[in-house]
Amino acid sequence: MYKNDVKYMSVALDEALKAFPEVYPNPKVGAVIVHDDKIISCGHTQDFGGKHAEVMAIENMPSTLKGCTLYVTLEPCTHKGKTDACIDLITPNIFKRVVIANLDPNPIAKGGVKKLIKDGIIVETGICSKNAKKINRRFFTFFEKKRPYIILKIASTLNGVIAEKDGNSEWITCQESRTSGHKARSCCDAIMVGRKTIEFDNPSLTSHGLGKNPRIIIIDPKNKLDHKANVFKSDPIVFSDILNSKKPIENVSIILKKLYDLSIQSLYVEGGGQTISYFIDANLYDELQIYYSPKMIGEGKPLYNGMKKLKDNLNLTLNKIEQFDNDIKVTYLKGY
């Protein structure tokens, strides 16, 4: 490791953060090209289907330079997808050294390091690895844990109630909170609800025009749902027969395995309380997004009715607090 490697990789991390959520499901990557201890060029991933970070950086540098170092937050890809493989642009006549934060966990994209070494380029990996993973929690979770990155989304009164006794929840949170929720949907590959949420609310589960619509996933173990409900217009995936209705907590793993096979990288679980509780009790989630609205409901449906106790450490780190009119949104990250 050279003395300025961390410094330049930190610049590359800042570059990565400039990428918009629209790069999903691609990771946000940053690249920095250094020559004679000076930054020559930078780049970050463009929207999905657009240019990758390394390509942006290489295209922005003078073409005659030699002996450069490339700092990139993820191993350059080796496959032609929507764009050409990045690795083909990283040639030994320009680069003598490539510094990489993390290897690519995606089996069809990895192998870049091997190719670089074969070409005689010096390769260093693992610089700022942890910080680089934080930027792409969804991407790394999907490939490393072989399941989607799971966001549990809850809209609650101040006393932890998500609906009245009869199921009515229109509306606990304010318009601004709901819009924030619709935006969050548009950044996820799929949205999941349990049967009762469909029956009580008959929601559309779209992003209400604020971006792409997530794929709809419904849990209906006993196949009870009336297929005239709104969501059935959007060709949802319904989990029924493969589920074990006697041990519902085990269904979480069954469903996640299937969603991984379908390449669903991020899952937004919108409830209700029963579905959320299964995920919490199974410890299978990565992020908790709770909206609290200044209301109280004495008798109602709880946001959680599972088995956790006071002594159980949920391993949650406070990540963000946002305000929407008089509501607040709290985001916790799990195992951070």
Place this chain on the structure above:
Amino acid sequence: MYKNDVKYMSVALDEALKAFPEVYPNPKVGAVIVHDDKIISCGHTQDFGGKHAEVMAIENMPSTLKGCTLYVTLEPCTHKGKTDACIDLITPNIFKRVVIANLDPNPIAKGGVKKLIKDGIIVETGICSKNAKKINRRFFTFFEKKRPYIILKIASTLNGVIAEKDGNSEWITCQESRTSGHKARSCCDAIMVGRKTIEFDNPSLTSHGLGKNPRIIIIDPKNKLDHKANVFKSDPIVFSDILNSKKPIENVSIILKKLYDLSIQSLYVEGGGQTISYFIDANLYDELQIYYSPKMIGEGKPLYNGMKKLKDNLNLTLNKIEQFDNDIKVTYLKGY
């Protein structure tokens, strides 16, 4: 009203905000003295028993000036308490005009305006009145509503649970949150809990050395408490016989009337859930301070189990969000 009255009163309001919480139970007051359209001197209330705002401002001005205007956020007092009456310093040989945000609602302090007019000074009242009241919500609530200013304090899991089924709540919130709660106690005249909180937690209810200890108030309608509990070392006020055990919600008013008679200006209600619910259902509170800790308890005691429904507007305005380690504290003001 002169064209710069609001401008100078706004400076006086900023002065008032400089007063520390230690002025309680006195109101935070700010004063500004203007001569020839220039600010000559400012002052704000000193700690309880110290000088009042007008005195500070008058002592800081050159003694030879004449024809000044005094801007003060509260009617100058007429009574000798821990300090001399302010009104005696506001003489016509210095002041030609006094502009006041609000009249003093305290019956033993009011009457200042009358005296000023009698002395031939021009008096204007009601400038920035609403903003001035916000600074002294406790003081105005006490005199205008003839009851203490009521803060409901709750320490909860993310799902609205304040203790396990058996009453154990050690500890839901983190050390930093609990310290914040102890500081809040020290700024209130009294702290209130119900019988069950004493039985489950056997708390001391002191400010743990972070300021003055509030007077302890206990609700024990059926006189069941064992007087060996820790709180009995601090000479608490116990409400028992005067309460109506059949209509507990009516007890809130009975208790508040008594606390007003005892000149308790601010009341910090620490629970448990039953006590908090009575106050919420009676709509008798001014501020809600909820600490949420990143825990979930499936079966436990709820922070609220009253009669409010989704349609009920609690009339709460989000005032402040604070972070304590991974806990958050949310403060709502009622009827703001």
